[in-house]
Amino acid sequence: MKLPDVLIPPPLKKPHKPGTDNxxxxxxxxxxxxxxxxxxxxxxxxxxxxxxFLTGMLYRKVPKGTNWFYTLGSATxxxxxxxxxxxxxxxxxxxxxxxxxxxxxxxxxNDVFLGEFVRGMHKWGASVMIILIYLHMARTFIFGAYKYPxxxxxxxxxxxxxxxxIMGFTGYLLPFDQRSFxxxxxxxxxxxxxxxxxxxxxxxxxxxxxxxxxTLPRFYAIHMLLVPGLIIALIGAHLYLVVKxxxxxxxxxxxxxxxxxVREERV
Amino acid sequence: MNRAEKEQYLRDYELxxxxxxxxxxxxxMKDSTMALGPQADPTSTTYTPRPDWYFFFLFEVLRVLKPPxxxxxxxxxxxxxxxxxxxxxxxxDRGPERRPERRPIAMSAMAMTIVVMAxxxxxxxxxxxxxxxxxxxxxxxxxxxxxxxxSACLACHKIADSGNGTLAPDLTHIxxxxxxxxxxxSLVAGPSIMPSFKSLGQKKLNEVxxxxxxxx
Numbered sequence: 001m002k003l004p005d006v007l008i009p010p011p012l013k014k015p016h017k018p019g020t021d022n023x024x025x026x027x028x029x030x031x032x033x034x035x036x037x038x039x040x041x042x043x044x045x046x047x048x049x050x051x052x053f054l055t056g057m058l059y060r061k062v063p064k065g066t067n068w069f070y071t072l073g074s075a076t077x078x079x080x081x082x083x084x085x086x087x088x089x090x091x092x093x094x095x096x097x098x099x100x101x102x103x104x105x106x107x108x109x110n111d112v113f114l115g116e117f118v119r120g121m122h123k124w125g126a127s128v129m130i131i132l133i134y135l136h137m138a139r140t141f142i143f144g145a146y147k148y149p150x151x152x153x154x155x156x157x158x159x160x161x162x163x164x165x166i167m168g169f170t171g172y173l174l175p176f177d178q179r180s181f182x183x184x185x186x187x188x189x190x191x192x193x194x195x196x197x198x199x200x201x202x203x204x205x206x207x208x209x210x211x212x213x214x215t216l217p218r219f220y221a222i223h224m225l226l227v228p229g230l231i232i233a234l235i236g237a238h239l240y241l242v243v244k245x246x247x248x249x250x251x252x253x254x255x256x257x258x259x260x261x262v263r264e265e266r267v
Numbered sequence: 268m269n270r271a272e273k274e275q276y277l278r279d280y281e282l283x284x285x286x287x288x289x290x291x292x293x294x295x296m297k298d299s300t301m302a303l304g305p306q307a308d309p310t311s312t313t314y315t316p317r318p319d320w321y322f323f324f325l326f327e328v329l330r331v332l333k334p335p336x337x338x339x340x341x342x343x344x345x346x347x348x349x350x351x352x353x354x355x356x357x358x359x360d361r362g363p364e365r366r367p368e369r370r371p372i373a374m375s376a377m378a379m380t381i382v383v384m385a386x387x388x389x390x391x392x393x394x395x396x397x398x399x400x401x402x403x404x405x406x407x408x409x410x411x412x413x414x415x416x417x418s419a420c421l422a423c424h425k426i427a428d429s430g431n432g433t434l435a436p437d438l439t440h441i442x443x444x445x446x447x448x449x450x451x452x453s454l455v456a457g458p459s460i461m462p463s464f465k466s467l468g469q470k471k472l473n474e475v476x477x478x479x480x481x482x483x
Contacts, residue, residue, distance in 0.1 A: 102306040109303060130321045141356075141377055144365030151357035158353050165321070172319055179317055181307035182419075182462070186316040189460040190329075194343040210463070211309060251365035 008059060012038035063249035069143075070247055072136040077235065079129035083167075086122040087224060094174065096220035098213050101176040126168055133161055145248040153241040156234055163231050170223040176216065184219075185211060309466060316422065316462075323391030324384045329434045329460075330391075338459065400426050404481065411478025414471045418464060426482065435461060440483060447480035 013035060028034075045051040062070075093112055095104040108115040137157065140146055146154035173184040188211075192202035207214035255261075268276070318326055325346060332341040360373060367374050400412050400421070415426070423434035441450065454472055457463035464472065 098307075102303075105303060127320065138377070141373070142367045144367070144370070146357045147360070147363070147365060148357075154357050155354055158350070162350065168319055168321060175303055176307040177304035178307055179304045181309070182316040183318045185462045186460055187318065187322075189457070189462065190342045193339045193459055195339070198343065248365070251367065 008055065012041055057243055060243065060246070062247055063253075064255075065250040065253040066247065067250065069139045072132060072139050073242070076129060076132040076136050079125060079132050080231065080235070082125050083122060083129060084228065086118050086125065087228075089118050090122055091224060094220075096174070096217045098176065098216050101174065101216055105175045126171065129164060130168065133164060137161065143248055144251055150241070150245055150248070153238060153245070156238045156241070160231060160234050160238065163227055163234070167223060167227050167231075170219045170227070173216065173219045174223065316419075320388065320392065324387035327387040327391035331387075342460065402427050404478065408478045408481050411474035411476070411481075414467065414475050415478060418467065418475075423461070435459075438479060438482060442480040442483040445480075447476050450479050451476045 041051075090108065093104055093108040093115065095101060105119075109119055110116070140154065140157070169184075169187060172180050174180070188202050188205050191205065192198050194201065203209060205215075205218070206212070207218045328345055329338070329341045332338065362370070364370055400416050402412065404412055415421070420426075420438070424436065424438045426438045445453075451472060453461070454464045454467075454475060457465075464475075467475070
């Protein structure tokens with residue numbers, strides 16, 4: 001089946017014939033009610049310019065040859081949305097105090113309806129997100145999509161990768177079992193071996209010179225407020241640039257040149 | 268099994284099933300999700316530090332670079348260099364060519380990165396946590412040897428043929444390099460990336476220090 005190139009829907013409301021008194025002259029007393037949805041959309045559009053924005057975003061052309069590899073970015077975004085959603089539900093039951101954290105996770109896992117399922121989604125979802133980021137990055141690299149004019153979007157993407165790794169690191173401590181605790185102790189100590197800012201970074205993460213009662217709430221705040229906020233902002237910038245610059249075509253493809261296009265290029 | 272035993276078994280099994288939980292979602296979830304480990308206990312150090320799988324490659328870099336003066340290179344140097352290279356990729360790879368088959372350097376760099384990271388992740392995943400020291404020692408040092416094994420020292424250190432041993436200095440001849448008092452101080456303070464073992468208590472710390480200073 002051949003679809004038309006552009007699927008712009010018809011206007012919601014046809015302009016009225018001239019000389020019919022705004023279309024309300026007698027015939028249909030329900031006309032204002034029938035027009036209400038279109039009028040509401042029109043009211044919103046007049047004040048936001050949303051319609052032209054949506055038209056521009058949805059009907060912008062993507063280059064010839066766009067294929068399934070181009071969905072990896074959306075897949076990563078979806079993984080992030082899943083993490084955010086499950087994270088909200090986990091936060092409803094989680095208690096970030098060192099004495100209560102483990103008990104609250106146990107309660108969540110064993111007693112709360114579907115708690116284990118949601119926690120499993122969050123835990124495994126983290127791995128899925130990391131894998132999808134790597135695949136998305138490999139696609140970008142192989143297709144040379146980081147080259148002009150998309151250099152800045154590559155940098156934003158790498159920043160997002162690092163932020164996601166920070167999410168993995170800070171989230172790992174939260175269940176507060178032996179494995180996560182000792183891995184984090186060593187991880188923070190590793191940060192401390194860095195030159196100049198290393199020791200300060202470690203002290204900041206631990207909320208002091210050693211692990212103490214304030215450490216876990218700090219990791220929790222970083223994990224669920226600071227880094228997600230940065231990630232959401234940067235995803236916004238990432239998507240803005242994707243829409244503005246367009247996605248790359250597969251590098252093997254060349255545009256067809258006809259007499260007309262060649263003449264246009266010469267001019 | 269005679270008939271009575273069979274009936275007994277079936278009755279028991281029915282009761283057990285009645286007291287259990289439905290297969291879906293409970294057993295399905297158990298199969299597909301995870302168990303929570305024992306609660307975090309800062310006073311015990313018997314647990315091997317182990318990151319999530321996507322940090323295994325970083326973890327393994329630490330093991331590969333053995334000498335202590337290279338540790339900052341492994342912990343910060345190499346990851347930082349890799350990150351900077353990744354960030355600046357569009358600025359040093361400025362050729363207009365986008366077809367992968369015509370970018371041999373970029374493609375081989377990527378293949379190498381993937382192979383190295385996969386290899387390091389695999390190695391990191393298989394690094395076990397040994398819990399005993401294979402060494403003949405005089406009787407008075409046995410207690411210390413036991414504590415060293417239980418406290419996961421060998422997750423990072425090496426003693427003779429025991430331990431993964433490359434994350435931190437080799438302890439095989441530690442006694443000839445550092446006096447007993449300094450060993451004790453290190454155990455309490457936790458230098459560099461090592462956690463503090465203060466929580467073992469004075470008695471166990473002394474046993475460990477006795478054992479380690481015996482290793483000459």
